[in-house]
Amino acid sequence: MLVFSISTTTLTTEEETAFHRIVTRVNEELHKKYKSLQLTCVSVEGTSYWQCSGNEQRSFKGDSLLFIYQQAAKATAELILELKEQHIIRTLLRNEFNFSGKDESERIIEHCLALLEKGDESPNPSWNRRFLMLAKSLQRCFQETNILNIDGFIAFRLQEYGKELREVIEYTVDEFLVDRQYEEFVGLLKYFVYFQEPLIPVAHVVHKGGLELLLFDENMNPLLRSGHESVFVERINQQDMELEDAVVSTLISVSPAKLIIHTRDAQMPAVKTLQQIFEKRVEICHYCPECHVFFREKEKI
Structure with missing residues (x-):
């Protein structure tokens, strides 16, 4: 009996490693609670798969199934934040903001990521808010279907999450423009003083x-x-x-x-x-x- 199947593109070794690290940790937690679960995590030709199956003789439902989906939703939310968020920001900046210069775009992305990063000791409020937002949406999704492609989920089911990322990008772009104006301001005065x-x-x-x-x-x-x-x-x-x-x-x-x-x-x-x-x-x-x-x-x- 298939409990859930989750897949996503992982185009680099770093992405595959992160996928396996997060999934392996959750698999260990699930296996401690439900010994009969069959949990697999594999990567094949740029796609990583996470599958959970139950023993045919034991039907997972009710609170047990809810708990499993909660854990899967939290892990998938973490995967999106760690593996996909930077790509989403790059896509939004390229498609919705007029910054053609690579150096300018990289500075804006770097600033965005600094605002959005999790933090070392405890999650910052922004990261925690996005994590809970994603986990809640993913849990609703698992109640509808037990097969999830993360890339498709991002493309079609994340309006609220996308709105928050857009607001962060807009703020960062405004700050970048202010900094650029300041640099131009100082440069003009340096030129004046020099001569x-x-x-x-x-x-x-x-x-x-x-x-x-x-x-x-x-x-x-x-x-x-x-x-x-x-x-x-x-x-x-x-x-x-x-x-x-x-x-x-x-x-x-x-x-x-x-x-x-x-x-x-x-x-x-x-x-x-x-x-x-x-x-x-x-x-x-x-x-x-x-x-x-x-x-x-x-x-x-």
Whole structure:
């Protein structure tokens, strides 16, 4: 008596190995509970098969059959997430989003997979939600038929799952476009600074903490932007970065030959932006006599 038969394409050795690993684990669990089950897992010419048969003298039904289908549904959901999800994302990105460049597509896919990955210790909420969504849909499918082709199931039965993947791709594409605009923004300012002659020898940027940045000249006097000489910099993607834009605009206006950034957080976005724009002119200071007063007042920079 055939309890269920599941098949799918496994075109690489890695896919076959993953298929056998997941199925073997579940087979061991099923065999512990039902010794009479005959469980097989084989791969032939690019297709892997998982079959479960019962002893003809024992009919599996009711709670026993429900439990077996639950285990099969969970394992198949895991197979889809591990073996098929990346391919589904690639297909959706190719067919529904206008990214022809291979490098751009790979960056987007890499970001998508990072958002969707299971995680090492415990499943992240997104992975767990998709897993439960798939397992529930698969269990309903097993109640209708005991023969399942995973590739066909993906093509015709996963509207809700596909919708969630599309939302992740849309979010990632938006983030990619913002990042690309930012890179273009920084590149333009780097070009401007490169060809601009220095107007002052040194400028100091003091990061007092949070988003607070102060500008000083070489004598540690406040550096004020002159309205008629300044270059107004407006970030392409407005993200409440008015202060950072004002600092960048002022520094480009005075064009220091050397820019000393006093900070305890060199990874702060504004600090990274200044490093990208002014490149070799930048020196990072974590503590010096010039910024001692700010350490003492705020106990941090």
